Amino acid sequence: MSNRGLLTVISGFSGCGKGTVVGKMVDSYDYSLSISATTRKPRSGDVDGVHYFFISKEEFEDRIGNNGFLEWAEYVGNYYGTPKDYVDRMLSEGKNVILEIEMQGGLKVKEKCPEAVLVFMVPPSADELKSRLVNRGTEDINTINRRLCRASEEIDFIDDYDYIVVNENADICAQDIHRIICNEHKKVANNSEFINKIKQDFKNIK
């Protein structure tokens, strides 16, 4: 079947456990993470090409003009974007690439890369999400309520996503997403080379 990798976009509410699940997909199923380009200055410990590609504002804007990003956004005065060439290279090397990103970004990726698989992760319930955020203890109740408010707005985009997965257990959720991607590799649309070979075989055998 096809040797090209697939791009998986994973979105979900803050606190639903995306980071843990993505980590398990990298460790257990050999997924590669997409690396963002940014114009923000490196902080201590930041490694160029590992945590981010650090580039200048001019280069970033040039690349925007050359359609060089699958998506990009400005945040607190800095640009952040997903470099198209980097993701393309990984996919053609047969790697399955994960992009953890918010929903608006995910939908922009789907426009430029229609074969990308958009997965939305939800907690078992809204109450469960609230108690996870509270128990995390890193934010005050006003911030938590803002996050929940944002979640309730963001959820309207879900209809444009491909799959919904419930994260009750990170190991099972990582396996669920991995199986989705294994099956996407069996899509007719992702196997044109293989199908052309079969078509040729059958024309030749007559």
Add this chain to the structure above:
Amino acid sequence: MSNRGLLTVISGFSGCGKGTVVGKMVDSYDYSLSISATTRKPRSGDVDGVHYFFISKEEFEDRIGNNGFLEWAEYVGNYYGTPKDYVDRMLSEGKNVILEIEMQGGLKVKEKCPEAVLVFMVPPSADELKSRLVNRGTEDINTINRRLCRASEEIDFIDDYDYIVVNENADICAQDIHRIICNEHKKVANNSEFINKIKQDFKNIK
């Protein structure tokens, strides 16, 4: 998640092992078979409602007029069709239903039932298919060549199918299709009820 079953259409060349794989899906994963309606007379051993629904020509034509079939065709003077109400009832009872059918029929089903999952099964190679047909020993070489010729024409429809699976081993192939269906149940489009509930939960928690 959703409790409604999914309709799986399985097509593939004569001799590629569809029957064996479908049997394993019924036995190992609890899939239900769709039952065709036909106007042909019952033969010895045929049980109405098990092998076929035997109905009169008049009733069949009435049902065609009432949009009562997911697909139908005439073959050697008799009608054969997939009854819409029967399949609908099984799906709403939460059963995953399998319809083993040729490709033109499969595409008609997709028109009436867009959420149906169309799976095309191929043998490991055209040579392998030829030797399976020869080894079966039930047909002379001319019939086999006609079948291969038909296969080479039919394969052009593959681009309208959803998934392609290679049948090298019937147990693995049945498991592959079962996993495809499990994942289809996670499609956003197949979970509108569940998603509306989440949306409501999040509106309420604010």
